[in-house]
Amino acid sequence: MTKMIYPGQTIGIIGGGQLGRMMAVAAREAGFKIAVLEPTMDSPCGQVADIRIVAAYDDEAALEELAEVSDVITYEFENIDYDGLKRLTQMAYVPQGAELVRITQNRITEKQMIVEAGCPVAPYIVASTYGQLEESIRKIGFPCIVKTARGGYDGKGQQLLKSADELSLTKELFEHSQCIAEGFVPFAKEISVIVQRNGYGETYCLPVGENIHVNHILHETIVPARIEEKTAALAEEAAMKIADCLQLVGTLAVEMFVLEDGSIVINECAPRPHNSGHYSIEGCNISQFTQHIRAVCGWPLRKPKLWASSIMVNVLGQHVVSLTNSIPKYPDWSVHLYGKTEAKVNRKMGHITIMTDDLSAALQQIEDSCIWSE
Numbered sequence: 001m002t003k004m005i006y007p008g009q010t011i012g013i014i015g016g017g018q019l020g021r022m023m024a025v026a027a028r029e030a031g032f033k034i035a036v037l038e039p040t041m042d043s044p045c046g047q048v049a050d051i052r053i054v055a056a057y058d059d060e061a062a063l064e065e066l067a068e069v070s071d072v073i074t075y076e077f078e079n080i081d082y083d084g085l086k087r088l089t090q091m092a093y094v095p096q097g098a099e100l101v102r103i104t105q106n107r108i109t110e111k112q113m114i115v116e117a118g119c120p121v122a123p124y125i126v127a128s129t130y131g132q133l134e135e136s137i138r139k140i141g142f143p144c145i146v147k148t149a150r151g152g153y154d155g156k157g158q159q160l161l162k163s164a165d166e167l168s169l170t171k172e173l174f175e176h177s178q179c180i181a182e183g184f185v186p187f188a189k190e191i192s193v194i195v196q197r198n199g200y201g202e203t204y205c206l207p208v209g210e211n212i213h214v215n216h217i218l219h220e221t222i223v224p225a226r227i228e229e230k231t232a233a234l235a236e237e238a239a240m241k242i243a244d245c246l247q248l249v250g251t252l253a254v255e256m257f258v259l260e261d262g263s264i265v266i267n268e269c270a271p272r273p274h275n276s277g278h279y280s281i282e283g284c285n286i287s288q289f290t291q292h293i294r295a296v297c298g299w300p301l302r303k304p305k306l307w308a309s310s311i312m313v314n315v316l317g318q319h320v321v322s323l324t325n326s327i328p329k330y331p332d333w334s335v336h337l338y339g340k341t342e343a344k345v346n347r348k349m350g351h352i353t354i355m356t357d358d359l360s361a362a363l364q365q366i367e368d369s370c371i372w373s374e
């Protein structure tokens with residue numbers, strides 16, 4: 001049953017990272033209060049929350065406390081304990097439900113769901129043990145990528161295999177969980193679609209983003225993606241089908257590969273706002289965070305519109321100083337920093353968004369500023 005949540009009421013967020021922070025900032029604009037469950041005291045979301053519950057994500061007492069203080073509960077990451085979330089759905093209002101997390105936190109159930117939704121995926125096999133992988137890898141061939149079913153991010157928990165000789169490199173992955181092996185997709189581009197849906201079935205996609213990864217970490221998102229119109233239509237259609245299949249409430253980010261011929265292959269999904277959607281804060285008439293809050297609060301959704309071509313660049317720990325030095329030079333950069341104190345190498349500390357009709361000039365600024373050097 002879909003409920004409307006009103007300003008003045010409290011939104012509980014599981015997870016205190018930057019996605020929670022940007023959700024909270026969006027919600028606060030409309031006058032909501034924020035409670036956050038997060039094991040660390042000084043978290044990006046905790047810094048802007050009204051109520052902080054400092055405990056592990058699966059701590060029973062903490063989840064009960066969150067349920068007590070919140071009128072609605074959402075989450076900012078998918079690796080939360082499914083059983084804990086399931087129990088929470090019985091004692092609190094969690095419009096996104098627990099199924100969405102169960103399906104998307106495991107690559108095996110996720111791929112099955114994508115196929116069920118009628119969307120293309122790379123050929124893949126499931127292996128519970130290294131022995132099983134050895135037996136069935138020939139069905140996929142080489143090159144291929146072996147990925148842990150659970151817990152991977154930013155390329156962690158995966159191994160590219162160029163030939164059978166390298167198979168033993170994957171042994172470690174099985175210490176973590178079951179794995180899948182999937183054919184290497186010779187993609188021309190990577191794109192993502194963020195699809196958002198409320199409990200009444202209203203569904204909208206944000207404009208398709210083109211994602212450029214460096215060392216497996218998202219470096220920049222260019223919007224609109226430099227793809228043909230028919231590819232963009234295919235991408236949106238696929239995201240809508242998946243949202244429908246999941247009976248989505250909230251946000252789903254769908255990562256895809258674009259092949260040379262303009263066709264698409266679905267890579268993976270995340271049931272939350274996504275790094276590749278940050279451009280929407282300035283670039284669109286509705287940000288992914290505001291739309292997410294509207295969706296979980298039972299508000300009508302707004303049809304997204306892109307104000308201007310945008311480019312979003314992540315700022316990692318090693319680039320914070322370069323960013324700070326760039327602030328006086330580039331008034332057109334929208335600067336976002338997440339309030340993390342320790343600027344560790346490769347840690348996502350913030351991002352910038354540039355709205356521009358002159359993409360090459362913006363890319364030149366990014367290069368000159370050294371906010372991305374290896």
Ligand SMILES: Nc1ncnc2c1ncn2[C@@H]1O[C@H](COP(=O)(O)OP(=O)(O)O)[C@@H](O)[C@H]1O
Nearest residue numbers: 122145152153154155156182183184185213268
């Ligand atoms: N089957 C594949 N073929 C080619 N490249 C892949 C494939 N799977 C993953 N990659 C590359 O690795 C990156 C990270 O993989 P992904 O499955 O998205 O895991 P993560 O959870 O780390 O984001 C992708 O963005 C893509 O660049």
Ligand SMILES: [Mg+2]
Nearest residue numbers: 154255267268
């Ligand atoms: Mg990914």
